[in-house]
Amino acid sequence: MRVAVIGGGVIGLCAAHYLERGGAEVVLLERDLVGGGCSKGNGGWVCPSISRPLPAPGLTLTSLRWLLRSDSPLYIKPAALPRLAGWLWDFRRHCNAESYAAGVAALAALNAPTNELFRGLGEEGVAFERAEAGTILAYGDETEMNETRALLEGLGEERVGPVEVLDRRALAEAEPDLRGGLVGLRVADDSHVRPESLCAGLAETLEARGVRIIPGTRAVGFVLEGRRVRAVRVVKRHDAGPPVRSGGGIDADVVILATGAETAALAAMLGPKLPVQAGKGYSITVRNPGARLAQPVHVSPARMGFTPFRGALRALGTMEFSGINQRLDGRRVAILERAMRRYLPGALQGTGRVDWVGMRPVTPDGLPAIGWLPGLDNACVATGHQMLGVTLAPSTGHALAQLVLDGRSDIDIAPFDPARFA
Numbered sequence: 001m002r003v004a005v006i007g008g009g010v011i012g013l014c015a016a017h018y019l020e021r022g023g024a025e026v027v028l029l030e031r032d033l034v035g036g037g038c039s040k041g042n043g044g045w046v047c048p049s050i051s052r053p054l055p056a057p058g059l060t061l062t063s064l065r066w067l068l069r070s071d072s073p074l075y076i077k078p079a080a081l082p083r084l085a086g087w088l089w090d091f092r093r094h095c096n097a098e099s100y101a102a103g104v105a106a107l108a109a110l111n112a113p114t115n116e117l118f119r120g121l122g123e124e125g126v127a128f129e130r131a132e133a134g135t136i137l138a139y140g141d142e143t144e145m146n147e148t149r150a151l152l153e154g155l156g157e158e159r160v161g162p163v164e165v166l167d168r169r170a171l172a173e174a175e176p177d178l179r180g181g182l183v184g185l186r187v188a189d190d191s192h193v194r195p196e197s198l199c200a201g202l203a204e205t206l207e208a209r210g211v212r213i214i215p216g217t218r219a220v221g222f223v224l225e226g227r228r229v230r231a232v233r234v235v236k237r238h239d240a241g242p243p244v245r246s247g248g249g250i251d252a253d254v255v256i257l258a259t260g261a262e263t264a265a266l267a268a269m270l271g272p273k274l275p276v277q278a279g280k281g282y283s284i285t286v287r288n289p290g291a292r293l294a295q296p297v298h299v300s301p302a303r304m305g306f307t308p309f310r311g312a313l314r315a316l317g318t319m320e321f322s323g324i325n326q327r328l329d330g331r332r333v334a335i336l337e338r339a340m341r342r343y344l345p346g347a348l349q350g351t352g353r354v355d356w357v358g359m360r361p362v363t364p365d366g367l368p369a370i371g372w373l374p375g376l377d378n379a380c381v382a383t384g385h386q387m388l389g390v391t392l393a394p395s396t397g398h399a400l401a402q403l404v405l406d407g408r409s410d411i412d413i414a415p416f417d418p419a420r421f422a
Helices: 010-021 058-067 078-093 097-111 114-123 142-155 168-174 194-210 259-271 331-341 386-406
Strands: 004-005 023-030 075-076 135-139 162-165 185-188 191-193 210-216 218-224 226-234 244-252 254-257 278-286 297-299 304-309 311-322 354-361 369-372 380-384
Touching: 004 010, 004 135, 010 023, 010 194, 010 304, 010 380, 010 386, 023 218, 075 078, 075 297, 097 142, 097 386, 114 191, 135 142, 135 168, 142 162, 142 185, 162 168, 168 185, 191 194, 194 210, 218 259, 254 259, 254 369, 259 278, 259 354, 259 380, 278 331, 311 331, 354 386, 369 386, 380 386
Parallel strands: 004 023, 004 254, 023 210, 075 311, 135 297, 254 380
Antiparallel strands: 135 185, 162 185, 218 226, 226 244, 278 311, 278 354, 297 304, 304 311, 369 380
């Protein structure tokens, strides 16, 4: 079986990995550089403990207060409102306790094999930076902390591992450089990876096993025969000059669309409409910073997180709906800078800095779309992972490979069926 995976981010790479391990002949197409999109500058958290849908009870009222403020954690650009109106209405419908609880349970089930699969990648020879250091969820007071604690306890220790309560003194002892007088929860079984190294390691391993990876190649259409995709039409971008149309397509028995926020446009070429919007996120990575952390920390009052890597620290956060674009808005970067100065003084001082922006794919119900596209016999999709792409990548790739090769998966992906949007 020949499978064409479109998208060289962490989701597409993991799908290619498990497909190849299952015996498929795989070709992977990436429009730019492998791992160079939304997978590049994210936090790399592998945290089933905070895998939750974005639409949450009460978020609608909060977002109305933030809506027009470009310096707020959640910003919807006014010019984008007419195009987003229908999607936002559907998003609002899912901001209720019932939808949220169902989404949390579905994501917990998808996350169940996450840590085992990440360890398996290392055992199979994929080289990447990973630390099983746990995470800390930090709060300004005990009210929100206790709400999260109750949620984690409801999921069960077998899903999220042991959770330790840290009062102000205990948190200050655990992370001496962290300021703000915070309390927190430490989730010991969480881990984190450096996403750039994960993507590079997967690509290197895939190529060593004979998978054909074609960077600089954009999918621009498909050859259809009834309900089946026969080939992917591509445009090859050379190192210099304008795009040049290739002489033909890439033949495939199965096609997987895993191009993040741009997956909706590709799926529309095949017929199905996917309500995926780009939720723009930002990060700042400082080399050899003047402040250190022992593990990733999510600071709830700032709605942002910090991730320590070898020789670096990454601050990340904010959510902006302004369409698919790579504009790096200084006002959004300033949000991260202010939080870094407040909660981790010295973190901005280092030997180098990289500011980054990426397009997170978000569905109105906050759940990924994973599975067969309705109306087609051999086209799959994997998108809509919002801020959870790294956490969910191995389980998504594993489930898709089983679905394609065996017709079913031992991971329950029914809640993520793309047909729910039909």
